[in-house]
Amino acid sequence: MSENYYERLVDEDALAAYLTDHIGEADDYDIERHQEGHSNETLFVTWGDRELVIRRPPPGETADTAHDVLREYRVTNAVADTDVPVPTPILACEDHDVIGSDFYVMERLEGDVLREGEPEWLAGPDHRARIGEELVDTLATIHDLDYEAIGLGEFGRPEGYTQRQVDRWGKQLAWAFEVTEEERAVPVLHDVGDWLRDNVPEDHPHTLVHGDYKLDNVMFAPASGRDASRSERADPVGEHPPELVGVFDWEMATLGDPRADLGWMLSYWRDAKDPEPSVPELTTRFMEREGYSSRPELVERWEDQTGYEFEHERFYRTLAVYKLAALGEMFFRRYLEGNSDDPMYPKMEDRVPALAARAKRIIEGDEPL
Structure with a gap:
């Protein structure tokens, strides 16, 4: 991933300030881009002792509602207390001054996504x-x-x-x-x-x-x-x-x-x-x-x-x-x-x-x- 593309995905300082304001300060902070997706962008964030996931649309013009992450947050939040297993949603943000787009934050789950092969x-x-x-x-x-x-x-x-x-x-x-x-x-x-x-x-x-x-x-x-x-x-x-x-x-x-x-x-x-x-x-x-x-x-x-x-x-x-x-x-x-x-x-x-x-x-x- 080029440095320029990563900079279009996330402003690390602005995101840190946002997370501090909403979920508290953290001594340990790290961001890793998930490389497997081909639509919305997924970022893995270490925030203190918490492992988080951020979802945002790709930069640039997109077609209509093809990358509506706030819609994704709403439905995830709605089904979180049902028998459908989903990660725990935490925050949703419409302020594009933070990372340049809508995004939401959820807890990271542990397990295997079966994509490359059979564990x-x-x-x-x-x-x-x-x-x-x-x-x-x-x-x-x-x-x-x-x-x-x-x-x-x-x-x-x-x-x-x-x-x-x-x-x-x-x-x-x-x-x-x-x-x-x-x-x-x-x-x-x-x-x-x-x-x-x-x-x-x-x-x-x-x-x-x-x-x-x-x-x-x-x-x-x-x-x-x-x-x-x-x-x-x-x-x-x-x-x-x-x-x-x-x-x-x-x-x-x-x-x-x-x-x-x-x-x-x-x-x-x-x-x-x-x-x-x-x-x-x-x-x-x-x-x-x-x-x-x-x-x-x-x-x-x-x-x-x-x-x-x-x-x-x-x-x-x-x-x-x-x-x-x-x-x-x-x-x-x-x-x-x-x-x-x-x-x-x-x-x-x-x-x-x-x-x-x-x-x-x-x-x-x-x-x-």
Whole structure:
């Protein structure tokens, strides 16, 4: 990360003054940028004996509400006292004089985010099965929440959510294409958008939806170690089953269609029969191994937990890949405009056309559930 980009992310002195005013002084102060994310920026902050996390949008122009961290704070705060596991939210700040943008502060959790590979303590068929089960069970818990009771009754307009998703991501693509089409066009995405508009389901259940629910937006720890320190909960021999201890990245949460959440989660979940991934750099593949749940098994479990059927599955899986392509194209625009130093962004020149091709395969039945 260039020094100039880091300076655009955070003013260390201003942040220290803000934290001092709101949570007290600290002798030990350190900031580390989390390198794994590709949307909102995440900063790990040591403040005395507390480990904190700060979420802020990337610098530069962004598309509409694609990086609304205060919305993320609101929903995290609302679900914090439910059965949905989330980090404890602490502060939200709208004063751009502090670090140049909205941001919020939360406690840091201890555990493993399953992104690069399978931790040693998970390498067993029983534990592997629990990963998918915990992932689906927690999603079902989100979808079963009484959103009125937790203060989110005005959090969105669930009627027409799915149609708006198609329209919104078409607009996000159009925003990106304003710049990226000067480099190369992706005409297949226009065809996919047309198909989605022609096949939007007429109605759907109304629930709280996460909007970005997938394996690397949750954290696992050995079940006996949820409240233990990192050293205390080390489980190299796999004695304890995995427990999902945190759900992150709520920036896209709203009231809407739970099937869209499920389709998004499934777009990241690999089966051994699948073709090579469209974006290998962002694809986790260890769940192709023996013991992990298949996509149909995950769908069946979600249906059993929620009482909903996963109707129109080709539509929802296509919508998920269309959204992935739109995000990739937005990344590519920010790269072209110099608003990110993420090495992933320039690769979207080729990866977005590959995602468009994947969406067409799903539409045509060549990439089944």
